[in-house]
Amino acid sequence: MEPVARFFRKFIPTVLLTLLGALILTNGILTYIVSRSIIKPLYALKSAAGRIREGDLDHSVQWQRKDEVGQLGTAFEEMRIRLKESIGDKLQLEQNRKELLASISHDLKTPITAIQGCVECLQDGIADTEEKRQKYIGMIAGKTTDMNRMIEELLLYSTLDIGKLPFNFVSLDAAAYMQQAVDELKLNPRMSEIEISWRNDAGRPLFIRADREKLHRALLNIVDNSLKHMRQRPGMLRFELLEEDENTVAIRISDNGTGIPAEALPYVFDQFYRAEPSRSTDAGSSGLGLAIVKQIVHEHGGTVEAISGTEAGTAIMMRFPADRPAPVEKGDQP
Structure with a gap:
């Protein structure tokens, strides 16, 4: 072992x-x-x-x-x-807020300065005749109306931007609605030198889900924008209703105005953007008209596009999802 x-x-x-x-x-x-x-x-x-x-x-x-x-x-x-992305959005929102305040201050300063000048003329006795006094009073009234319009558009845009504006959507016959809107425009004294035409390319009723009041505001804003850039007389406004496909109904509004440069087209629906180099506020323009149009169309689930060229006029195309109303049963017919 x-x-x-x-x-x-x-x-x-x-x-x-x-x-x-x-x-x-x-x-x-x-x-x-x-x-x-x-x-x-x-x-x-x-x-x-x-x-x-x-x-x-x-x-x-x-x-x-x-x-x-x-x-x-x-x-x-x-x-x-x-x-x-969140911080980037916050910084962009802050930058937009600063630009908004700067634009508001700039756009309101012009009519306020004009009103102040008219008041000083009245106080200093420069308006020594009734005709002059009425002239200055008329200027004050006009500038006040412009300021009121600008503030109203700013309030509407802000309410749309934060999603606090209620929409009452109904199934709307776009053809009948546009016919009525065009008929009302033809009776407007501002359109006395404007040739207005209307065509329904589909030739039949086309339905969309829309808020009648908000859609009317979008149409008027587009018309106002066209009128501000019309230099030719007679001016022309053309309204068209198009069925692009079975799911899309489009409203096209075109004019014979001065047109928009190609480099400015991507920005025309931005707040306070003006294609002109100057920041003029003619006719009480707030720079929010087309921005409000964009907000309203987006709330309808649609898209909006500007098509233009210098001296070639401008067309605004609003596209909406088509609505298919439920068929009416025979027993439900009046």
Whole structure:
């Protein structure tokens, strides 16, 4: 048994040392793997979170992994993108607010200055005849009307912008509605030198879901915008009702005005945008007319587009989802 005993005395320590070495090696390999697969990504997330805390939202975390750690990285990246968009929207909103205040101040200053000048003339006795006094009083009344119109449009735009204006949608026969609107326009004294034409290309009733009052406001704003840019006489306004496809009904209003430069077309529906270089406020223009049109059409689930060219007139195309009224049963007919 002595040889066996000597063998075991040598073998057992060797086995123990081998097992201990294998354990150390395995532990090192596992630690390295865990470090690469879990700890290192966590440190990367910590670094990215630190950058976000410092305001750097441009550092992305992109891992091509499908496990839980990869899902965590994907969720973190989505959070970063949404946070960046949210902050960008907030900054844009703040910039729009500043531009809005600046534009309001600029546009209201002109009529206020004119009113102040007329009042000073009346106070200083410059208007020494009844004819002059009536002239200055008329100017004050006109500028006051312009200011009232500008403030009304600003209030309407703000209410539309925050989604607080209620809409009463009904199924509307667009052909009959447009015929009535055109007939009313022809009776308007402002249209005495304007040739107005109307055509229903479909030749039959076309229905849309619309708020009659708000749609009428959009039509009037487009007409007002056309009148401000008409230099030719007689002026021309053309109204068309189109069925572009089975799901879309379009209202097209075109004129023979001065037109809009191609570079200005993408911005004509922005608030306070004017294609002219000057910031004139002729006829009490607030710069919100077409912006209100865009808001109203979007509330109807539609789109609006301007088509124009310099000295080629302008066409405003409003597209609405078609409405299919439920068929009337024979027993329901009056």
